[in-house]
Amino acid sequence: MPAITVDNLTKSYGQTLALDDLSFDVEEGEVFGFLGPNGAGKSTTINVLLDFVRPTAGQVQVLGLDAQAHSREIRSRTGVLPEGYQAYNRLTGRQHLEFAIESKGVDDDPEALLERVDLADAIDKKAGGYSKGMSQRLMLAMALVGEPDLLILDEPSTGLDPNGAREMREIVREENERGATVFFSSHIMEQVEAVCDRVGILREGEMVAVDSVEGLRDSVSGGEALRVTVDRIDDDALHAVRSLPDVSDAAVESENPPTIAVQVDGSKTAVLSTLEDHGIEVEDFSTTEASLDDVFQSYTTGVQA
Numbered sequence: 001m002p003a004i005t006v007d008n009l010t011k012s013y014g015q016t017l018a019l020d021d022l023s024f025d026v027e028e029g030e031v032f033g034f035l036g037p038n039g040a041g042k043s044t045t046i047n048v049l050l051d052f053v054r055p056t057a058g059q060v061q062v063l064g065l066d067a068q069a070h071s072r073e074i075r076s077r078t079g080v081l082p083e084g085y086q087a088y089n090r091l092t093g094r095q096h097l098e099f100a101i102e103s104k105g106v107d108d109d110p111e112a113l114l115e116r117v118d119l120a121d122a123i124d125k126k127a128g129g130y131s132k133g134m135s136q137r138l139m140l141a142m143a144l145v146g147e148p149d150l151l152i153l154d155e156p157s158t159g160l161d162p163n164g165a166r167e168m169r170e171i172v173r174e175e176n177e178r179g180a181t182v183f184f185s186s187h188i189m190e191q192v193e194a195v196c197d198r199v200g201i202l203r204e205g206e207m208v209a210v211d212s213v214e215g216l217r218d219s220v221s222g223g224e225a226l227r228v229t230v231d232r233i234d235d236d237a238l239h240a241v242r243s244l245p246d247v248s249d250a251a252v253e254s255e256n257p258p259t260i261a262v263q264v265d266g267s268k269t270a271v272l273s274t275l276e277d278h279g280i281e282v283e284d285f286s287t288t289e290a291s292l293d294d295v296f297q298s299y300t301t302g303v304q305a
């Protein structure tokens, strides 16, 4: 049984179509990365999963239950780290945890939870004095209360420094090993790559790809980027390169030194000779595996293999 099933989900806010006939599944026990640029519809999807927002059309099941009819049970079995959630300034870390523990009707130990997110030292300090990263850790600890079957983390690395982001990924792994399904939204590909079994890429309310990070890389121009340093940038030459049959994208990567990045699946010689035919001098070139940014860009800007 999938942990999440989204079927033909559409959500309009007035004239704005936030989700457009969206369908995907998240398997039980999976860490699923939900990736998309700002405004793609990630938070809207999460809000529908938790019944904070009603769909315009379509069905959503979470943990085998209808998201609208059984939202209370779903929320009791789900740990949520919402995006941009504010802590209560006048309550301490411990009081936040006590509140979450009581709401879920469990008997977790606030100290142990704060220990896990490396916040035990600040347990009796008021959250008003917490830094952004500390608040984010506190919210993560609250999401972990009651060993949820499903963790929904909306942009969990916001405000975390690299150490905090690494610890967050470790917690995701631990929770997954315990058996939790993790649904993890982000616009940072690297965060997703490190922990996710599969990634879905959302663009303008539509899922444009669902695959493993490896699979996504392979699907973008055979996974290779050609970087060419030239004596000057020339729009006509760039256009000619883009028109080559094996090229899915060509863009200026840097002005100094003039460098273009070409997504190519096939003959690289054709790229170099096309540039030369336009009177451009090729000073250097290298090939690299498509970076995660290339993959993300390819799927979210409309230029794709």
Ligand SMILES: Nc1ncnc2c1ncn2[C@@H]1O[C@H](COP(=O)(O)OP(=O)(O)OP(=O)(O)O)[C@@H](O)[C@H]1O
Residues within 6 Å of the ligand: 013, 016, 017, 018, 036, 037, 038, 039, 040, 041, 042, 043, 044, 045, 083, 187
């Ligand atoms: N309550 C609302 N009323 C009107 N429009 C909304 C509302 N919530 C979201 N939208 C619109 O729906 C679209 C999707 O927004 P959503 O917040 O779901 O995207 P997102 O992928 O989570 O973006 P971000 O990465 O910036 O958080 C956007 O065009 C947004 O302006």
